[in-house]
Amino acid sequence: MTALRLPARPDEDDGRLRPVPWRRMAGVIWRQHRFALAAVAVLLGALAVYEWLTGESLHHAWAAAIACHPAGSPACQGPVNTFDYMENFVSLGGPLQLVPALIGAFAGAPVLAREMETGTFRFAWTQGFGRWRWALAKLAALAVVLAAAAGAVGVLVSWHYQPYFAPGNQALGLTELSTFDTGLFNLHGLAFPAWTLAAFAIGALAGMLIRRVVPAILATLAVYTGLAFTAGLYLRPHYLAPLVTRNPNVPGSAWILSQWSTKHGRFAFAGFPPGNLLNQFCSSLPPGKDGPPVEAFTHCLAQHGYTQWISYQPASRFWPFQWIEGGWLLVLSALLIAATTWLVRHRAA
Amino acid sequence: MNVVEASGLGKRYGGTWALHECTLAIPAGRVAALVGPNGAGKSTLLNLAVGLTAPSAGAVTVLGGHPAGSPTALEGIAFVAQDTPLYKSLSVADMIYLTRSLNRRFDQRYTTARLAELGIPPKRKAGKLSGGQQAQLALTLALARRPRLLVLDEPVAMLDPVARHDFMATVLAAASDGGVSVLLSSHVLTELERVASYLILLARGRVRLAGEVDDLLAAHGQASLEALAMTYLRETQTSEVTR
Numbered sequence: 001m002t003a004l005r006l007p008a009r010p011d012e013d014d015g016r017l018r019p020v021p022w023r024r025m026a027g028v029i030w031r032q033h034r035f036a037l038a039a040v041a042v043l044l045g046a047l048a049v050y051e052w053l054t055g056e057s058l059h060h061a062w063a064a065a066i067a068c069h070p071a072g073s074p075a076c077q078g079p080v081n082t083f084d085y086m087e088n089f090v091s092l093g094g095p096l097q098l099v100p101a102l103i104g105a106f107a108g109a110p111v112l113a114r115e116m117e118t119g120t121f122r123f124a125w126t127q128g129f130g131r132w133r134w135a136l137a138k139l140a141a142l143a144v145v146l147a148a149a150a151g152a153v154g155v156l157v158s159w160h161y162q163p164y165f166a167p168g169n170q171a172l173g174l175t176e177l178s179t180f181d182t183g184l185f186n187l188h189g190l191a192f193p194a195w196t197l198a199a200f201a202i203g204a205l206a207g208m209l210i211r212r213v214v215p216a217i218l219a220t221l222a223v224y225t226g227l228a229f230t231a232g233l234y235l236r237p238h239y240l241a242p243l244v245t246r247n248p249n250v251p252g253s254a255w256i257l258s259q260w261s262t263k264h265g266r267f268a269f270a271g272f273p274p275g276n277l278l279n280q281f282c283s284s285l286p287p288g289k290d291g292p293p294v295e296a297f298t299h300c301l302a303q304h305g306y307t308q309w310i311s312y313q314p315a316s317r318f319w320p321f322q323w324i325e326g327g328w329l330l331v332l333s334a335l336l337i338a339a340t341t342w343l344v345r346h347r348a349a
Numbered sequence: 350m351n352v353v354e355a356s357g358l359g360k361r362y363g364g365t366w367a368l369h370e371c372t373l374a375i376p377a378g379r380v381a382a383l384v385g386p387n388g389a390g391k392s393t394l395l396n397l398a399v400g401l402t403a404p405s406a407g408a409v410t411v412l413g414g415h416p417a418g419s420p421t422a423l424e425g426i427a428f429v430a431q432d433t434p435l436y437k438s439l440s441v442a443d444m445i446y447l448t449r450s451l452n453r454r455f456d457q458r459y460t461t462a463r464l465a466e467l468g469i470p471p472k473r474k475a476g477k478l479s480g481g482q483q484a485q486l487a488l489t490l491a492l493a494r495r496p497r498l499l500v501l502d503e504p505v506a507m508l509d510p511v512a513r514h515d516f517m518a519t520v521l522a523a524a525s526d527g528g529v530s531v532l533l534s535s536h537v538l539t540e541l542e543r544v545a546s547y548l549i550l551l552a553r554g555r556v557r558l559a560g561e562v563d564d565l566l567a568a569h570g571q572a573s574l575e576a577l578a579m580t581y582l583r584e585t586q587t588s589e590v591t592r
Contacts (some may be wrong), residue, residue, distance in 0.1 A: 017420050017453070024450040030445045032436065118437070123487075126399050127451035128423050128494070133450070187372035347405070 021139045025137035033142065034314035036107045040146060047099065051153070054087070055160035056145045061086050062163035062174075071172045081341045083163070084175045096157065096187050100196040101224045103146055107199075108203020109216040111138060112340070125344075130159035132345035139204050139337045147193040147198050154192030159185075179318045180255030182232050183323050190322040199224045201336035208343045231325070239324045242311040248298055253315035268306060273297055350377045350413040352498045352530045353398050357407030360393050367393040369554045371407070375532060375547060377497075379561075380524050381532035382541040384578050385551035388446040391534035392431060394551065395502045398532070399428040412497055417496025426452060427491035431502040433484050437476025441486060444475050451563040460493040488516065491524050499523065501533035503538055513537075517544055545574060550581055557581060 009108035030037075061083040068076035112135070115121040161177075161184060163169075169176035179185065186195050190338040203220040210216040237257050250256060269277070272294075282300040299307050313321070351374045358371040368390040375381045383391050396402040397409050400418020408416075415421045436443055440466065449455040464471065467485050469478065478486060484504060491499060502518070505513040521544055523529045535541055548565055550558035557582055558565065562574060571577035 017424055019420065020451060020453055028447055028450050067437060071421070119430065119434040120436055122401060122428070123434050123436075124428075124451075125401060126423065127448065128420075128449040128453050130420060164549065169427060182471040225494060334545075 010157060019133070022133070022137055024129070025134070025141065028189070029141050033107075033111070033138075035147070036110070037142075040103055040107055041104040042151050042255070043099070043102070047096070048156055050151055051156045051160045055156070058083075058086050066166075066168065066172060066173055080173055090194055094183070097138055097183065097228070099153075100150065100199040101221055101228075103196050104199025104201075105217045105220040106223055107142070107146060108200035109207045109220045110213050111142065111207055112344070113207030113211060113213045113216040117213055124216070132341050136337070136341045136343035138177070139201075139340060141199055141243050143200050143333065143337065147197040150196035151189065151193035154187065154189045157187045157192065158189045162281065165253065165315075166253075167253060176252040178253055178255045180211065180236075180321070182311060185321070186228070186232070186325070188322060190326040191329075194326040195228070197333045198227070198336075199330045201333040201340075202227070205336045205340045206345075208340050208347075212294065236321065236325065237313070239321050240313070240317060243315055244309055244311045246307055246309060248308060249297065249311065250310055250312050251315065253316075255313040256313045259308060259310045259314065261301065261308045263306050266327075273301055273306075277301070352377050352379075352413075353409065353411055353532060354380075354414070355394075355397075355407065355409045355586070357590060358397060358404055358409050360390075360397060360402060360447075361405040364504070366399070366554050367403075367483070368551075371556050372390055372551060373556055373559045375530075375549070377530045378528065379546035379547040380521070380531040380533070380543035380544050381549060382574075383549045384538065384541065384550060385530065385534075386536060386582065389538075389551040390554040391551055392502055395428075395500055395532070395534055395552075399426055399500055399590050401428075425497040426500060427498075428500045429484075429487045429491050429502065429504055431516060432507060433487040433504070434546075435475040435483060435487060438473055438474060441469055442471040442480070442488060443473035444486065445471070445493075447495065447584055452494045455491045456495055460489055463489045463492075468557035471557045479512075481508050484508055484512065484516055485519065489505060492519075492527070495527075498532065500528045501531070503534055503536070505535065505537060520544065538578055542574050542591075548574065548578075550578060552582060 009266075061079070065076070065079040065083040068079050070076070115124060124134055127134070164175055164177040165179050166174075166176070177184070179188070185191060199220070202223050203216070206219045206223065207213070207216040210219055237255075240256050258270070261268045262275065278297060280302075281304045282297055302308070353373070353375040355373050358368060359366055360368045371390075371394065383394065385391055385491045393402065397404055398411060398417055402417075411417050411422045415425075429436055436447070439447070445457075445460055447458065464486070467482065467488060467489070469482050473485065475483065484507070488501075488504070499520070504520075505516055508516060520531055520533070524531050524544075533541075546556065546562055548560065548562050549556060560568075560574060565592050566572070566574070568579060569577055569580070571580065
């Protein structure tokens with residue numbers, strides 16, 4: 001076999017090398033990750049179509065319900081019920097919660113884990129582009145693309161649920177939900193892409209640390225779930241100091257965090273009144289179909305010197321909370337991506 | 350100019366030194382063979398030289414004093430790792446695109462002509478090529494970068510005799526026509542006989558012998574590289590066992 005002649009390398013001064021331009025990574029990323037990106041596009045695309053179609057009918061049902069006069073009349077019960085029972089939040093919010101986790105696990109974790117697992121990092125990290133630049137370019141570009149796609153879906157989700165948050169709903173006997181609803185807050189315009197970004201960054205770091213695809217995917221799902229629960233239960237209620245009121249008529253749009261009662265300025269009990277207290281003071285209340293209404297107990301206990309307090313986050317804080325959550329998730333993601341890049345740069349292969 | 354220079358170079362994994370107190374200088378323009386039994390530290394030395402691994406002790410410079418892994422080093426050295434890792438799901442054309450994009454220099458003409466000569470179709474997935482074709486593709490991509498130094502880790506270990514011969518022919522052609530310095534590791538001594546002009550013998554993480562092949566053969570009164578290496582490896586093993 002006659003091997004082709006390789007012409008001699010032209011001599012030039014390599015003293016001051018210009019780095020390979022960053023933009024060259026665009027085509028590299030596309031060729032290497034087109035299947036992952038296509039899968040994400042299909043997932044988010046299908047979700048968007050579904051949200052849009054069901055959102056259309058939800059908006060129509062809501063329009064029909066609020067247009068019905070006189071409100072509260074038996075004739076209006078039909079449209080109101082149609083709207084109220086149109087969607088089951090548990091079934092819809094639940095699957096949507098999984099989307100950032102899935103993107104992080106299946107698009108984020110393999111980015112580095114697969115290179116480590118198959119040994120191709122030995123190819124990638126010895127090219128002229130340089131290994132930390134290669135890692136940073138990949139992670140940053142993929143993060144931006146995925147977050148932008150998730151952002152578009154987030155806007156659509158916000159629009160979809162809008163009728164449930166309309167301030168007049170309660171007065172018309174319609175379902176009115178708090179925008180802070182635990183199952184919905186992180187699906188909105190800003191939080192949704194931020195959580196997607198964080199899931200991706202968690203996946204990338206897990207992949208670099210664990211170096212195997214499947215364990216990295218599992219670790220990503222576990223860490224993301226832990227973080228999402230921690231944020232929802234322990235962090236989000238305290239982004240801003242909650243308001244405290246004695247007025248029991250907190251609007252349905254507010255996020256009620258806790259309630260408790262005091263007597264003569266001292267703490268009496270948390271939450272609902274204990275049974276022995278009610279037997280002692282309020283046993284004479286008229287029994288209703290499902291027992292006396294809660295307001296009746298509150299009123300009864302108030303007559304005996306008890307004051308009920310409610311701490312809550314008003315609906316007006318929705319956007320500040322979205323920005324706060326989006327902000328810290330963005331900072332966290334940037335730190336995770338920086339840490340991953342650092343590991344690629346410094347950790348021996 | 351020395352293409353690789355190591356002084357007191359060492360790499361420790363956990364408590365064991367994979368490479369210890371390694372001092373050597375490989376001059377440019379040679380086909381240098383890194384020889385030794387499995388686990389001698391050959392891959393470790395090569396990974397240190399191409400900057401994939403950071404040393405635990407000492408230092409290694411390449412291409413006349415540049416730190417391993419520095420931009421100049423990455424630009425001037427092409428590395429084909431053990432088992433020639435390629436992105437198996439990418440096509441040959443995509444592998445070419447990747448290599449071209451990630452480097453300042455890339456000889457598209459050479460690549461196209463060479464792959465045509467080898468009968469490697471550009472649309473085929475890299476993972477669907479035969480072992481010999483995969484090795485040739487990896488070598489072609491490495492040479493198309495016009496490196497000053499080509500580093501090959503056990504390049505022919507997985508190949509059948511014909512593929513082995515063809516692969517080494519390409520390496521030799523690059524060395525003689527293109528003036529590329531070559532550093533390759535192998536435990537297949539017979540393949541090195543024809544090609545190596547410089548020898549580094551590693552055993553148990555230490556350099557046992559290093560120098561121009563002709564000088565070494567003359568000094569040790571051996572007729573062939575294989576005989577020299579075998580004697581030397583036996584000696585080191587026996588002396589270490591008895592010690």
